[in-house]
Amino acid sequence: MIKDKAYWNFKKKQAKERIKEYKKVIFSSNTFFRISLTILFTAIFLVLFFACGGTLYFYDTIVVDEFRGQDFQIHAIDVEQGDSTLIKLPNNQTMLIDAGERDMGEHVTAYVKNFLDGEGLEKLDYLVLTHPDSDHIGGAIDVLENIEVDTVFRPKVYTQEEAENMSGQISVSTTSTYAELISLIDEKQCNEVFSDNSISFYAGGCLIEFLSPAEDYYSESNEFSAVIMLTYQTKKFLFMGDADQTIEQSLIDRYGDYLKADVLKVGHHGSNTSSSQQFLEVVDADYALLYSDSNKDLPSSDVLNRLHSMGSEILRTSNLGDYALSILNDEIAYATASTPTIDIALLISIYTLLVIITWGIREKHEYRVKKRRVPDKTLQE
Ligand SMILES: [Zn+2]
Secondary structure, eight states: OOOOHHHHHHHHHHHHHHHHHHHHHHHSHHHHHHHHHHHHHHHHHHHHHHHTTGGGGGOSOOOOOTTTTOSOEEEEOOOSSSOOEEEEOTTSOEEEEOOOSGGGHHHHHHHHHHHHHHHTOOOEEEEEOOSSOHHHHTTHHHHHHHSOEEEEEEOSEEEHHHHTTOOSSOEEEOOHHHHHHHHHHHHTTOEEEEOOTTOEEEETTEEEEEEEOOSSOOSSGGGGOOEEEEEETTEEEEEOTTOOHHHHHHHHHHHGGGGOOSEEEOGGGGOTTSOOHHHHHHHOOSEEEEOOOTTSSOSOHHHHHHHHHTTOEEEEHHHHSSEEEEEETTEEEEEEOOOOHHHHHHHHHHHHHHHHHHHHOOOHHHHHHHHHHHHHHHHHO
16 A cells, blocks of 8 residues: 555644643643642652651661661660670671571671661670570571671681691581681681680770580580670660580689679570570569560460569560660660561552542533433333
8 A cells, every 4th residue: 555645634634632621631621630630649658658768668677766876776686586686886887796697698688788877886895695505596698698798707617627736625516507607707807716715895885705515525506605794874785695504604613693694695595405494583583685586485384483483574676576675774675676567558558549539530521410310211111
């Protein structure tokens, strides 16, 4: 077919007419009004969404920011049945005690990164690997790969490669996770320090003391646990790792009443092999921090009963998710991560309602046409 001038003129005319029709539809007073209103509502909705902190929904990991800027903060990162505690020290240094299982590494890394960003900090000054169990050190691989770490405190448990050049009674871990972690520490050229009870130092007025391990060799992995006491202002915080009742007894023998603390990170996820009645009485903590998974057996009901009878308030990651503690006006305070769910739900409901009302309004003439049709219908019947 030859497309001559007449054909193109016809097409042009057709297109013009179509545009005219569209214009008529769009700019017919009601449609235009509706579109304008919808755009206005959408703009207001977006402004309020961001103002209410709606951006938090785009993050997988929300940092507990209740104490942002406070010089001393302790964050319990929920790693289910594992441990991971992030501490901001008063001299703006940071310490991470354990990092949960390997599959929790991503969450721990994201939490620490978001926390450091929020505080205007850049690195972890200290990473404590309490003992070689995977529920404490697995996630540290992810952390070391993504965050700068200055000093690593590690247990006197050696990899097979390290053990080759050593003699005497030593403890060796045969797990590939541990071997990978230790070689990563070397690769990243972190300062490597073996935990023992001679370590104590100040960080901006906060005293950090390693109370255990006291020996170079133990038969059980959990007994290597670095037990750490933090003292800041008038408050004391005792972190037990997975230390068992044998270690608790040796701590009582060596430190006695010095173990009295305001906050106790309960040993071994609340297992009955830790937290003896005598030990809990000596520590006499107001708050008991428990890392546990609601789908697993721990904490044991015996330990919970003992803690209840001591009057300790129990803070569990399985109930609270990630949570944080600080000292406000000489009192311990804690907070959980908050997302503005109610505000956002209300906002979305109002927005949807307004849009429905806008598009549901009948045009006046539509209404009249319908009304006129009614008598016709009756006539037909
Ligand atoms: Zn553990």
